[in-house]
Amino acid sequence: MKNNLQILLKEFLSEKQLKPILARAEELELIIKVRKLKGRWHRETLQKLIKERGEVCEICNLHDNKLTLDHIIPKKVLFDMELDEYYTDESNLQILCALCNSKKGSQLDFSNSKTIVLLEKYIALIKSRGDFSKESKELYTRFNMN
Numbered sequence: 001m002k003n004n005l006q007i008l009l010k011e012f013l014s015e016k017q018l019k020p021i022l023a024r025a026e027e028l029e030l031i032i033k034v035r036k037l038k039g040r041w042h043r044e045t046l047q048k049l050i051k052e053r054g055e056v057c058e059i060c061n062l063h064d065n066k067l068t069l070d071h072i073i074p075k076k077v078l079f080d081m082e083l084d085e086y087y088t089d090e091s092n093l094q095i096l097c098a099l100c101n102s103k104k105g106s107q108l109d110f111s112n113s114k115t116i117v118l119l120e121k122y123i124a125l126i127k128s129r130g131d132f133s134k135e136s137k138e139l140y141t142r143f144n145m146n
C-alpha cells in the first residue's frame with residue numbers, strides 16, 4: 001500500500017482496526033483505482049453528451065435540475081447478460097435529471113422506446129456468441145425476442 005494512504009488511515013483508525021485493512025491493501029488499492037477511473041469516465045462522458053445532445057433531461061426536458069448520466073439498459077442487466085464491455089456503449093446512455101433518474105432507478109423503462117431497441121441489440125449479441133450462461137438464458141427467455 002502507498003505510504004500516504006497508510007498514514008491517512010492511521011490518523012482515523014486504531015491499530016486493531018487497521019490490521020485487517022492492511023492485509024487487504026492491494027485489493028483496496030485496486031478498488032480505489034477502479035472507483036476513480038469510473039468517476040472520471042462518468043464526469044467526462046456526461047460533459048461530452050451534454051455538448052452533443054444539449055444540457056437538458058432526455059425524459060422531462062428540464063434543465064434546471066442536476067443532470068446525471070443514466071444507463072437505459074441498467075448496468076445490472078448488462079452484467080447479467082455478460083455484456084460488461086458494453087458498459088460504455090454511448091447508445092445506451094442518456095442524460096437524466098436527478099429526479100427522473102431516481103424515479104427510474106435500476107429498472108427497465110419500457111415507456112422509453114430505446115429500451116426495446118437496445119434489448120434487441122444486446123440479445124442479438126449474446127445470441128451470436130452462442131455460449132449462453134444460465135442468467136443470459138433466463139433473460140433471453142424472459143424477454144422472448146427472436
Ligand SMILES: [Zn+2]
Pocket residue numbers: 057058059060061062096097098099100101
Ligand atoms: Zn427529468
